Amino acid sequence: MLSAERYAKILQRLDEKKTVTVTELSQALNISESTIRRDLTSLDKEKKLKKIHGGASAIGGAYSVVDDEVTLRSNRFPEEKAKIGHRAASLIDNQDFVYIDAGTSTEAMIQFIQAPRAVFVTNGMDIATKLVRKGLRVIIIGGEIKPVTNAVVGIEAINGLQKYHFSKGFFGTNGIDYQAGFSTPDPNEAQVKREALIRCQKAFVLADPSKFNVMTPVSFAQLSEAQIITSKLLFEGYEKETKIMEVDKK
């Protein structure tokens, strides 16, 4: 196995798990511990990771700073989000021109994306950064950055979206409700979501079960306008309005 391959695999593992052990890597890659240690030493020298006794830990930098903020928000139902993200990511293939909405639900998709030739558009700074780090082609929507979420919103973002036509789009939401449809608290964000959503041939909303039967101030789409990807459907009736994928089912 080429050294670069090993480096990549080590870093990828580290990116997902934040720490790795020498033993674990040695077994996972079928490589002697000596070599793993040498690799870790090299990567440490290149500041790609921090070597610690027994293994290595992911390094700080802008990346982890971003992650701290995100971690706070995304710690609600992380396993749910990962499962939902995995399913959502599996829908993307190399021919797609994909919109990914800012947010932690959609962010959970990224690690699972397996379509190196797809092109991505997003209004999420963190999402854009992660996609780029994965080696994918990424276009960021221009406009003012909303502090807490690092999402690009506002009139410029909306204008910037108008030229695009996405084959698939993935969205987060704060509430799903029979009457209100999909909704979020921030009018600016809602507008951007709507503008992007109507430009998608297929739109998917990623939502953990806590989002159902919740209404927030501004609607950005009706239920029929997007399919829902969730882990487990706890309430009845939604499946009459739109297609729902339950990850836990079956």
Added chain:
Amino acid sequence: MLSAERYAKILQRLDEKKTVTVTELSQALNISESTIRRDLTSLDKEKKLKKIHGGASAIGGAYSVVDDEVTLRSNRFPEEKAKIGHRAASLIDNQDFVYIDAGTSTEAMIQFIQAPRAVFVTNGMDIATKLVRKGLRVIIIGGEIKPVTNAVVGIEAINGLQKYHFSKGFFGTNGIDYQAGFSTPDPNEAQVKREALIRCQKAFVLADPSKFNVMTPVSFAQLSEAQIITSKLLFEGYEKETKIMEVDKK
């Protein structure tokens, strides 16, 4: 088989697989390993790939360990950059509408910015993130993200810039030269720089002393179009062409 043909096939393979072995290429292209090695050596010299023991790895992309360019570059003259950045940041006040070009020189400004009411526009993802974290109002230019530098470049970025008129703009450069003026290696980046620069009432170029008397492929401005902020002016004559601030002076 023509060498250019082989180069193309090798690079294509690399683009898809991120790493290739000499053996694999030799078999796939029906070419001796010697020739493959020679090809890899050439392509490595042209920075099209990174030669490693046993094969080659793609530059940039996911977990490539080849992006030392940026890491190394930002570590070059960090004190110089900080001093220059400090001086540059002191020029910004609350009334300003500021453009900050992507790059490590300009990134060094951010920590010193003392104008909470100024509004910032940038094409640098990392710069945007840092500015937001400082609590400032930030607008990101939309467009495709260039992997290694995380800068937004391309036609969309240029279009996105056209509506703005900045009171001040801060730029990085790869070379400063009497004839070539300010220049950088990447044509796309140069275009974006130029488009932004001509929209600034006052434009400043941040440059450590190593940048002087250096010419790189694409010019984005003449010396007279921007003031230079540097730590110590080692060459004479430049002060006739434009205003120069020397941080170390006095």
Added chain:
DNA sequence: TCATTTTTGATCAATAATAAGCAATGTTTG
């Protein structure tokens, strides 16, 4: 604290990969 266990880095032999030299073949140029 000290003894036990785990991890580490250095060393080494085996293996794999490389660069350099060289002859044969193919390609330009006058």
Added chain:
DNA sequence: CAAACATTGCTTATTATTGATCAAAAATGA
């Protein structure tokens, strides 16, 4: 057309990488 030049593949001496071994260092826990 022939001479000069470049490219290719083969051989070989040199070099780099690997995994195993083991003493030293670090972590663990009583």
